[in-house]
Amino acid sequence: MAVSWLARLAARAPVPVFPALGMRGEEALYRLALSPDIKRVDSPRHASLLLVAGGVPPSMQQALRRVHDQLPAPFTTLWYRSAPLVELPQAAVTTVDSLDALPGALVESHGRLLRNTVGRSPRLLPDAPPHPWQGLGDDGHGGEGMMGGVPYGRPMAMPPTADLRDGLALDILTFRLGPFFPLWPPGFEAEVTLQGDIIQQFSVRSSPFPRALAPVFHEARERPVAIAVLERARARHHLQALFHALHLAGLEDLARHALRLADTCPSGDIVLLAKWFTAFERRLRRRGFFVLHLPKCGALRKKQAESQGGFAARAAGIERDVRAEDDGYRRLAFSMMTQQAGDTRARWRQRLAEIAQSFDLAARAQRDDMHTAQTDAVETPRGAWHDTRPKDTSHLLEDLLPGLEWGEALATLASLELAALSPWPREEPAETPEEGAA
Amino acid sequence: MILDQLVWPLTWVLAALVLGPYLLAVLDGLVARSLGPTRGPGIWLAPLSRGAWWLIQHTNVTEAPDGRAWRLAPALYLALAAGGLALVPWSRTWVATDIATSLVLWGSIEALATVVIFLQGWSANTHLTLVGAYRYVALGLSYILISMFVLIGVALPAESLALTQVITSQQELWNVLRQPLGLPLFLIVGLAITFRGPFNLADSTDLAGGTSADVSGAQRLVWEFARSAMLVAFSGIATTAFLGGWLGPWLPGPLWVAFKMLAVLALLAWLGPAFARITPERCVSLMWVVLLPLAFVDLIWAGVEALL
The missing domain is CATH 1.10.645.10 (Cytochrome-c3 Hydrogenase, chain B)
Known part of the structure; x- marks a missing residue:
């Protein structure tokens, strides 16, 4: 009883949605941003709904599974003009092809998710580190000597180069971000090496999806x-x-x-x-x-x-x-x-x-x-x-x-537009949304 | 004895701890509504429905976090905010923690906040949260220094480090007029320590939520609640140090404190979304090159005024 009361209260809040943008999925993002019923979030940890908008190439489906598994339970998925991952159960998948129906479908899915337990998305990947702990070396760090190992498949945090800013040599941190990081162009993936909050190295792993014009x-x-x-x-x-x-x-x-x-x-x-x-x-x-x-x-x-x-x-x-x-x-x-x-x-x-x-x-x-x-x-x-x-x-x-x-x-x-131009124009929405610009 | 020294003070602090962040969330909702269309359960229910959603959402785990530190950080931040609220005098006798060095205790709360915020970002063992933590540590010292200088400024005319004495010293003229630089500087520090609006560098959008980027469920609820509670504690100390605390005509002292705190909170809630987020580089320059020298000027001003 208490839980249902809490769920009813929670269902009245704007729907927290994490958008994973595939090819030609931007229009969905713009529609969400203008809907007062939706709260677009930048981290999958802050969402109840994963919206996959646009086509996701097979090479990025594993990355999509990783994003999917980062959403805290209970959560569900909605696919806008995108083919759902085959291993997802039917109940955890809602597909929408119309831009106009998208905000309503998200609100409906969220309400359903909170009201009952059906439709909750399961975990797709094993809950284990992608690179297993090797447990070797003096300190179990995965290699020989004090700092020689690669625990979890990642190099130890050591500054290999001089600091680029003020000489304060903080540990380096290398990670990959993308292709669904919402603050980057859709499809863009890069390996970043940071020292503190300064970028030391930046290497592009996957180019952004081509951008469609009017x-x-x-x-x-x-x-x-x-x-x-x-x-x-x-x-x-x-x-x-x-x-x-x-x-x-x-x-x-x-x-x-x-x-x-x-x-x-x-x-x-x-x-x-x-x-x-x-x-x-x-x-x-x-x-x-x-x-x-x-x-x-x-x-x-x-x-x-x-x-x-x-x-x-x-x-x-x-x-x-x-x-x-x-x-x-x-x-x-x-x-x-x-x-x-x-x-x-x-x-x-x-x-x-x-x-x-x-x-x-x-x-x-x-x-x-x-x-x-x-x-x-x-x-x-x-x-x-x-x-x-x-x-x-x-x-x-x-x-x-x-x-x-x-x-x-x-x-x-x-401030830059780096994506190639798509050979196909984008589909123009047939109408303007409900709110004016004034 | 137990009633006066334990039960009542604890009740006041808990009441302020619950009501303050709730009212701040309502004020935030009002500001958001003034900036564009919002939909939902209405201004008064919106914070509760958001909280209910956080309670339903599961608390996630990251890969190999420092589990205990990670779960503890939001609670510690909330405890620091509660410590700050305990120092606020609601009337001459109605003070939860009335000690002779309450200003120093407040200073230590600001310093410990740096540790707790770093802990929150670091212990998740993920990249964006760690960058948020680094950013806060790089800036935290400048926030604390500015705050300390302006608070020493208000201790000078009071000739005491006790907040009750600071209020008594404002009988003739509130510090907001006596030391006009103090309150604006202190409020900027308030926004910075709770990382809101233009000074939201630790939990910012460019880090997808910064120190709380990988936090969900009840743990996130406590963290956001603690951030709000810390701002409420800030408004309490600002009211005490610069706006004459319980002093005011007609109404009882505690009501004056509540009104003044609400006014400060409303100002801070409005300032939050009003400006773009400053870059960390510019924030460092602003703090050390502009605001810290202004805090010196404020202190010299207070010293000269105390001598005259």
Whole structure:
């Protein structure tokens, strides 16, 4: 009786969901973030529901099992446009294919989980260390001599290199993170060596999943498209990226606001949108997004910036934008904007300025019904798409992140777009969500 | 004797320990509601339903943790918060722990908090929790120093280290006006020691929850409860040291203390989500280069004022 009373009370709290994003699963994440019934969490230990959104390649299924087993009991799973792991019992699996039905399905699953014991997900892996304790050596540390062993298959914590910051040599710590770490791009996995909270080494183990763009960018490669539609899609893309950066900065309400603006982009009144965005940008500055949070580090060298292209190159002072060569944009008096520093802060300044510019261009293009003139190249939010699509550049991080503090490194990662461009456009949601941007 | 020295003081402290964090959770809910749409069981029930969920969720284990230390850390943090609340005088005679060196005891609570927070992050034996623990230890000393300087500032006019004497010394003018730098500095330290808002470096989003990234169930409930209780203890000490404690017209002293504590908590609850999280590097600079010298200025100000 007492337990059911407690369960009824617990069922009234927002549903804590850990999203494990597969290929093309981001839309599910954005929908969750805007639902007040859902509490999105960054650690599987803090969740009751595991949401697997998008396809998970077979090579990552073992990692998914490990994430699955980290959720504390009782928990259950929900699969959005994803094939459930075969060993899971039917009762512990809910599949959803509609974005609109997703928040409701999560709430329903959570309620069912708390009301009765059926539907609870079982453990999939044996509860044993992945590398067994070897129990050798003087101190049972797994090898010969004092520090020679590899207990649990991991090297002993010893500083092999000089500290990169202040000479205080703390133990090194090497671990792998990904491919479902929610603060990294989906599919991205890396091996990180930390000393204290400073990154000593960073090696990429798996590149992020290719990123799908709005269909209009693909259409622009085939025929002239309305500049207003193209620029609205560009602003939407950058606003969705801003959501991740603001979540990282702890500004949850502004992160949601950025998403609401992004959802209003495709069809909202463009003049109002521009006005809302100006006010939003002011709030970002007032609340310390730049001054307190964004580090002045993670600067790309000229060659790196050139290979990265897009807004990251322009933030490093490289004047390169396909739009400047398009007659349609020329008639709108398009002017290229650049920053000089090329660091994390400069990249966000550049992106915010480009969002404002997109709204301005869209407003004028809409008035005069302007279309793009060239189809052999298009400036995507990820960079120029000429004959080949922008490729994965996540290997840049191996050079960029060592020496940075952990939080600075994550802010730097969030300011970049490193994933390759997907050959297929993303599916556009048919409608806008219930809340407006105002 | 037993009633006066054990039963009643223990009851007051426990009541403050339960009611304070609950009211803080309600205030947090109000602030969240003002920032955007929220849904759930309503402002008053939301903290309880969250707590109920934590109680239902199982407490997990990590690979080879220091089990005893890991389970003990949240309880120790809560015990430190309770120790802080025991020092708050509710009236001239209504003090759970009325000792001549209560300011020093508070200082030791702040110092021990560093140990407990490190223990929480370290003993889980996982990477992100350990980074959170490292971060706190790197910054903890600067928090404690600032706090100690501003508290020595309030001890000077009182000519005593007892919090009751500190309140008595504010009969004519509260310390918030007499030493205007003291309260803002102390509140910043409060946010930092309970790692909230812009100073949430130990349990931050970039570490997926930091020292509590791998904690679930009842253990997480105790940890979050202890963090809130510590902030309530901070508001109690801030009320005592800077806002004249029980002093005030018309109403009984304990009510004044409760109102002032609530006002401080409301201010801290609002400050929490108002600003972006500061980077650790900038936090170190802010603490040592800006706030610590300001704490010196506050102390010199208090010293000169005491001499005049």
